[in-house]
Amino acid sequence: MQDAPVFGVVLFYTTSAVLRAEKKLAGSGLAVKLIPTPRQLSSDCGLALRFDWSQAGRVRALLEAAQLEFQAVKRIGG
Amino acid sequence: MIYLDHAATSWPKPVEVIRALTDFLAQAGGNPGRSGHRLSIAAARTVYEAREAVAELFNAIDPLRVIFTLNATHAINLALNGLLKPGDHVVTSGIEHNSVMRPLRALEKRGVRLTVIRCKPDGSINMPDVAQALEPGVRMVVVNHASNVMGTILPVAQIAAVAHRAGALVLVDAAQTAGAFPIDIDAMDIDLLAFTGHKGLQGPPGIGGLVLGHRVEAAEIEPLVRGGTGSGSESESQPEALPDKLESGTGNGPGAAGLGAGVRWVMTRGIDAIRAYEIELTRALMEGLGRIPGVTVYGPDDARQRAAIVSFTVSGQRVSDLGLILDEEFEILCRMGLHCAPAAHRTMGTFPEGTIRFAPGLSTTIDDVQAAIEAVAQILARRRPAKQN
Numbered sequence: 001m002q003d004a005p006v007f008g009v010v011l012f013y014t015t016s017a018v019l020r021a022e023k024k025l026a027g028s029g030l031a032v033k034l035i036p037t038p039r040q041l042s043s044d045c046g047l048a049l050r051f052d053w054s055q056a057g058r059v060r061a062l063l064e065a066a067q068l069e070f071q072a073v074k075r076i077g078g
Numbered sequence: 079m080i081y082l083d084h085a086a087t088s089w090p091k092p093v094e095v096i097r098a099l100t101d102f103l104a105q106a107g108g109n110p111g112r113s114g115h116r117l118s119i120a121a122a123r124t125v126y127e128a129r130e131a132v133a134e135l136f137n138a139i140d141p142l143r144v145i146f147t148l149n150a151t152h153a154i155n156l157a158l159n160g161l162l163k164p165g166d167h168v169v170t171s172g173i174e175h176n177s178v179m180r181p182l183r184a185l186e187k188r189g190v191r192l193t194v195i196r197c198k199p200d201g202s203i204n205m206p207d208v209a210q211a212l213e214p215g216v217r218m219v220v221v222n223h224a225s226n227v228m229g230t231i232l233p234v235a236q237i238a239a240v241a242h243r244a245g246a247l248v249l250v251d252a253a254q255t256a257g258a259f260p261i262d263i264d265a266m267d268i269d270l271l272a273f274t275g276h277k278g279l280q281g282p283p284g285i286g287g288l289v290l291g292h293r294v295e296a297a298e299i300e301p302l303v304r305g306g307t308g309s310g311s312e313s314e315s316q317p318e319a320l321p322d323k324l325e326s327g328t329g330n331g332p333g334a335a336g337l338g339a340g341v342r343w344v345m346t347r348g349i350d351a352i353r354a355y356e357i358e359l360t361r362a363l364m365e366g367l368g369r370i371p372g373v374t375v376y377g378p379d380d381a382r383q384r385a386a387i388v389s390f391t392v393s394g395q396r397v398s399d400l401g402l403i404l405d406e407e408f409e410i411l412c413r414m415g416l417h418c419a420p421a422a423h424r425t426m427g428t429f430p431e432g433t434i435r436f437a438p439g440l441s442t443t444i445d446d447v448q449a450a451i452e453a454v455a456q457i458l459a460r461r462r463p464a465k466q467n
Contacts, residue, residue, distance in 0.1 A: 014321065036115075044309060044312070047122070
């Protein structure tokens with residue numbers, strides 16, 4: 001039996017920042033998806049970036065290296 | 079018909095721009111950044127891509143520091159009202175548009191100190207005069223990149239260097255030059271660049287922007303308008319993050335789509351090629367008009383020292399009469415009068431009568447320019463007496 005997928009989300013302060021990060025992460029070969037921000041996590045910005053939790057370290061490293069400000073990286077599901 | 083009013087707005091717009099507008103309205107029609115569904119995301123992407131295109135064109139550090147506004151006037155008002163406080167000292171030139179002068183005069187009434195540097199009659203500025211005006215403690219220097227009346231280009235990079243030595247921020251009004259001149263906010267060291275989308279950038283009216291350089295902190299600039307941004311919705315205080323802090327309410331999505339397409343069109347065509355072509359048109363206009371007896375052409379003698387703008391007067395002929403004849407008989411469309419820039423007309427000695435302004439653009443051909451020169455010559459050859467009432 002396969003485990004339910006575990007996702008992470010990156011939260012941002014603005015939609016523009018979500019889109020800027022999406023370009024950066026997708027451009028680096030990561031599978032990311034724009035989703036409505038899960039309400040339990042934040043009400044700050046309407047969109048968040050979802051990714052496979054196994055990539056959390058890489059996501060953080062890429063965003064920090066590119067100096068792309070984000071609010072938080074959080075784990076959801078699983 | 080010959081359209082010589084590109085300095086007021088470029089026309090016609092590239093088909094790519096028109097398509098971007100209709101695509102946005104027909105396909106990406108959600109509210110950018112407000113909802114999480116696919117149409118909202120598609121709209122947000124289009125707006126973001128326009129930010130990216132603008133940032134690339136001006137070599138801005140970050141697309142999030144491209145703030146969309148209604149137009150250059152709105153961007154200038156945001157920069158001036160957002161940063162200047164009573165007691166601050168601001169310096170500007172003697173050839174500014176009312177988009178700069180009116181908000182500055184209003185700020186002056188609220189306690190901002192204003193110094194206007196006198197320019198020469200051709201609109202050019204003496205750098206020693208700039209240095210003299212820039213006493214320590216000046217908060218901001220505001221200059222247009224090129225005059226909308228005589229086309230005169232101001233040495234923005236040189237002015238910025240002097241301004242920064244005095245500790246001032248530099249706001250550049252690029253209404254007449256964005257899309258037609260190479261503008262690199264990093265190399266020219268511009269702190270605030272105000273532009274409009276509907277002139278050289280070939281976009282629709284109703285969209286422009288303010289690009290913030292690295293010296294401007296998000297925390298120090300106050301918004302003109304506060305309201306919903308789609309972000310920080312739990313709070314009744316304006317968010318601090320850019321661009322949302324300075325962009326409240328639903329923005330002009332189709333405008334941003336059109337602007338993005340216009341900027342990409344300009345980059346594909348190449349700024350250097352655009353500039354070279356406009357110099358050629360401007361030079362032909364200046365030479366042709368200058369050869370007609372009774373015509374006075376204003377501004378710098380060298381076409382390379384001006385934007386694609388040629389202002390002139392005709393002895394014994396009201397500019398309004400000439401403009402009407404050009405339109406009605408020759409189908410030549412131009413702008414006459416004061417061009418919303420009384421300061422510039424005072425500087426060149428054409429206040430309050432004003433001038434006729436021929437402003438060619440990318441849809442103008444050399445044949446158009448020659449036809450316009452010929453029309454002016456024909457009108458003068460009639461030797462119509464001026465009405466004196």
